[in-house]
Amino acid sequence: MFPTRIEIIPSAGIVEKVQAAVPLSTTLTITCLPHHGIERTMEASVKLSLLGYTVIPHLSARGLEHRAQLSGILRGCEAAGIREVFAIGGDGPQGSGPYRSSLPLLADIAEYSGGSITAGIAGYPEGHPSMSGLDLLDALLAKQHLATHVVTQMCFSAPTILDYAALLRREGVELPVWAGVAGAVPRTKLLALAAQIGVRTSLKFLSNKGTLARKLLGGDKYSPEGLVSEIMAHPDSISGIHLYSFNRLDMPIWERSDLPDPEASEAASA
Numbered sequence: 271m272f273p274t275r276i277e278i279i280p281s282a283g284i285v286e287k288v289q290a291a292v293p294l295s296t297t298l299t300i301t302c303l304p305h306h307g308i309e310r311t312m313e314a315s316v317k318l319s320l321l322g323y324t325v326i327p328h329l330s331a332r333g334l335e336h337r338a339q340l341s342g343i344l345r346g347c348e349a350a351g352i353r354e355v356f357a358i359g360g361d362g363p364q365g366s367g368p369y370r371s372s373l374p375l376l377a378d379i380a381e382y383s384g385g386s387i388t389a390g391i392a393g394y395p396e397g398h399p400s401m402s403g404l405d406l407l408d409a410l411l412a413k414q415h416l417a418t419h420v421v422t423q424m425c426f427s428a429p430t431i432l433d434y435a436a437l438l439r440r441e442g443v444e445l446p447v448w449a450g451v452a453g454a455v456p457r458t459k460l461l462a463l464a465a466q467i468g469v470r471t472s473l474k475f476l477s478n479k480g481t482l483a484r485k486l487l488g489g490d491k492y493s494p495e496g497l498v499s500e501i502m503a504h505p506d507s508i509s510g511i512h513l514y515s516f517n518r519l520d521m522p523i524w525e526r527s528d529l530p531d532p533e534a535s536e537a538a539s540a
């Protein structure tokens with residue numbers, strides 16, 4: 271089965287919601303949003319890890335106030351059995367903290383944990399609204415020795431994700447690439463977020479693609495099924511699916527044993 275990780279937002283009641291809907295065998299990644307702060311991420315992460323889930327907290331460089339805060343977080347991770355984090359620059363404004371980007375954060379994670387906590391980093395198949403493609407690639411090259419994999423920003427186009435994975439290989443980024451895919455969430459929510467984070471192109475691509483794609487985007491909810499099938503046909507370049515769930519926690523449809531194999535569903539949609 272193609273591995274899938276589910277990203278959740280640590281909103282009120284999330285631990286109970288996860289427990290009710292998500293099998294313990296699932297790997298969960300927990301966002302760190304500027305208006306939440308790292309405490310909420312860590313509180314939910316520790317609780318879920320102690321319940322038995324495999325948990326990956328997101329650590330936002332700009333959201334950390336001092337180095338001792340990071341070492342405390344890493345000790346908390348170790349005590350709760352958390353072995354991996356996701357290191358991100360972060361959306362908030364730069365505060366007075368020591369980390370402006372994820373590179374020095376990754377260096378301190380490696381040093382403070384003595385290498386026992388690994389880290390994933392972000393990749394941007396459609397670019398980033400405030401960083402050039404070249405800067406993003408340079409940042410990835412500088413960070414890759416401190417990271418274990420790349421998770422891509424939300425994207426709605428399989429060719430864009432696959433081309434990006436190929437570009438990373440050509441440019442010397444060797445890390446496994448996990449494809450970041452939106453879950454079955456209301457279209458309006460996706461459109462608002464897509465505009466904010468600069469992924470409108472692939473959303474447009476999907477809505478212009480044809481009747482099936484139009485149908486998928488046309489209803490209340492987006493469905494990632496077609497995109498995931500296309501990606502799953504390329505296990506040589508993509509290592510797994512990172513599902514941005516927006517806390518809609520129904521089991522991803524492709525994890526069900528009754529799902530047709532990717533090649534069959536590709537042929538059916540051609």
Ligand SMILES: NC(=O)C1=CN([C@@H]2O[C@H](COP(=O)(O)OP(=O)(O)OC[C@H]3O[C@@H](n4cnc5c(N)ncnc54)[C@H](O)[C@@H]3O)[C@@H](O)[C@H]2O)C=CC1
Binds near residue numbers: 400406424
């Ligand atoms: N993909 C995701 O899940 C998430 C993405 N983000 C976005 O990721 C951005 C960067 O994070 P990383 O990929 O870890 O890159 P990074 O922190 O390694 O930064 C790469 C380069 O861009 C510069 N930079 C970082 N943030 C910037 C910004 N907002 N404006 C202009 N320059 C910036 C850094 O100084 C560095 O030179 C955040 O600013 C945020 O917009 C934030 C949270 C989650």
Ligand SMILES: Nc1nc(=O)c2c([nH]1)NC[C@@H]1CN(c3ccc(C(=O)N[C@@H](CCC(=O)O)C(=O)O)cc3)CN21
Binds near residue numbers: 279281361463516
């Ligand atoms: N630049 C950037 N920042 C991020 O935080 C981020 C990305 N990109 N890309 C992928 C995921 C998607 N993320 C998110 C973040 C928030 C909501 C969301 O639904 N926010 C609620 C508020 C939730 C709360 O406060 O409990 C909202 O209504 O906006 C969804 C996806 C986080 N990630």
